[in-house]
Amino acid sequence: MNPLLKSLLMKIPAVRGHFKRVEALTAERDYLKWKLDTLVREAAPDASLLERPEDGWKESKTRKRKLSEEFRGIATSTRMTSIVEPAANHLGLPTAEWIRHQVEAEPSWFQKIEVLPGLYSRGWSDPRTEKLPFYGLPDDLTDMRVLDIGCAEGFFSFEAEKRGAREVIAIDSFPDAIRRFNIVKAARQSNATAFLMNVYDLEPKRLGTFDLVLFYGVFYHLKHPQYALERIRSVCTGRLLFQAHIREEPSVKGVPWATFYPHGIMSGKDQELFDPTVFWLFNSACCLAILDHVGFIDLKIISTEPNPFVISARVPDASAGAPPDQAEAPWC
Numbered sequence: 001m002n003p004l005l006k007s008l009l010m011k012i013p014a015v016r017g018h019f020k021r022v023e024a025l026t027a028e029r030d031y032l033k034w035k036l037d038t039l040v041r042e043a044a045p046d047a048s049l050l051e052r053p054e055d056g057w058k059e060s061k062t063r064k065r066k067l068s069e070e071f072r073g074i075a076t077s078t079r080m081t082s083i084v085e086p087a088a089n090h091l092g093l094p095t096a097e098w099i100r101h102q103v104e105a106e107p108s109w110f111q112k113i114e115v116l117p118g119l120y121s122r123g124w125s126d127p128r129t130e131k132l133p134f135y136g137l138p139d140d141l142t143d144m145r146v147l148d149i150g151c152a153e154g155f156f157s158f159e160a161e162k163r164g165a166r167e168v169i170a171i172d173s174f175p176d177a178i179r180r181f182n183i184v185k186a187a188r189q190s191n192a193t194a195f196l197m198n199v200y201d202l203e204p205k206r207l208g209t210f211d212l213v214l215f216y217g218v219f220y221h222l223k224h225p226q227y228a229l230e231r232i233r234s235v236c237t238g239r240l241l242f243q244a245h246i247r248e249e250p251s252v253k254g255v256p257w258a259t260f261y262p263h264g265i266m267s268g269k270d271q272e273l274f275d276p277t278v279f280w281l282f283n284s285a286c287c288l289a290i291l292d293h294v295g296f297i298d299l300k301i302i303s304t305e306p307n308p309f310v311i312s313a314r315v316p317d318a319s320a321g322a323p324p325d326q327a328e329a330p331w332c
């Protein structure tokens with residue numbers, strides 16, 4: 001504005017007041033802009049960290065973001081649980097045909113399991129050949145209460161039942177896994193029982209205590225691995241069989257060491273699958289150290305292949321596993 005005109009206008013009190021208000025608002029706007037710029041700068045991750053090439057943060061972060069964007073694109077027209085197509089005339093089907101239909105209608109399986117003689121689920125992981133020979137499951141589980149954590153479709157639960165376990169309880173935090181477990185359970189007329197439960201929620205008053213705890217293939221999926229082992233220790237009154245993918249780093253051999261993957265890793269048989277649910281890879285020394293820290297003893301590495309890597313451990317004060325005390329109202 002022309003300075004002469006402005007000085008004339010400033011002689012009018014109402015205009016003067018207006019100009020003052022405009023000046024104050026302008027100053028406040030500039031301050032807020034500066035403050036916002038500062039906050040944005042502070043919140044932005046250090047670009048040099050994202051550039052670290054060795055763990056592929058940048059690539060996995062981009063992949064994860066892309067997956068999320070794709071999902072958000074269809075979120076309002078999709079479902080959380082997979083659709084299982086209904087069978088025509090299912091009440092008239094022979095039982096074996098009904099089970100076959102349910103197995104084939106499931107869109108995805110993790111474990112390849114023999115559901116009925118000669119009928120296998122289409123899982124991409126074959127635990128009979130890839131896991132069972134290495135995972136240390138005892139031949140005789142007579143009288144034992146067994147807990148299978150992260151059971152997926154239940155291969156190890158059904159195997160434990162076959163080996164004489166008194167009771168097999170399985171948990172998994174993924175709802176579809178429980179549904180598929182129950183198809184196999186029905187087909188086999190099994191008494192193993194699966195609950196939708198997170199490992200963090202284990203405590204003696206919920207599912208009781210166990211002579212044998214199977215903790216196969218879950219450790220690296222956890223954001224709070226040490227807390228999970230504390231919960232497991234609280235329900236284990238006998239032995240723990242622990243399996244995890246590990247990552248050995250030659251420069252820190254023997255030192256407890258772990259790598260954090262903030263946005264997942266490539267996995268699958270040929271590293272062809274992006275898995276955003278893997279957070280930590282530990283070296284063998286670190287697995288032993290955490291198990292020791294939470295109170296397990298007699299730690300033995302029973303499979304020395306990096307993958308599968310299996311540890312057997314036990315508690316110092318062993319006692320027989322028992323269901324939760326009903327008088328304590330465990331589910332209240």
Ligand SMILES: C[S@@+](CC[C@H](N)C(=O)[O-])C[C@H]1O[C@@H](n2cnc3c(N)ncnc32)[C@H](O)[C@@H]1O
Pocket residue numbers: 110111125127131149150151152155171172173174177197198199200215216217218221222
């Ligand atoms: C790699 S699969 C392993 C399945 C089976 N134990 C095996 O070795 O074949 C991991 C399973 O753990 C489950 N899982 C992951 N995080 C879990 C958690 N926090 N609590 C319970 N289950 C979990 C997944 O849903 C999945 O079924």
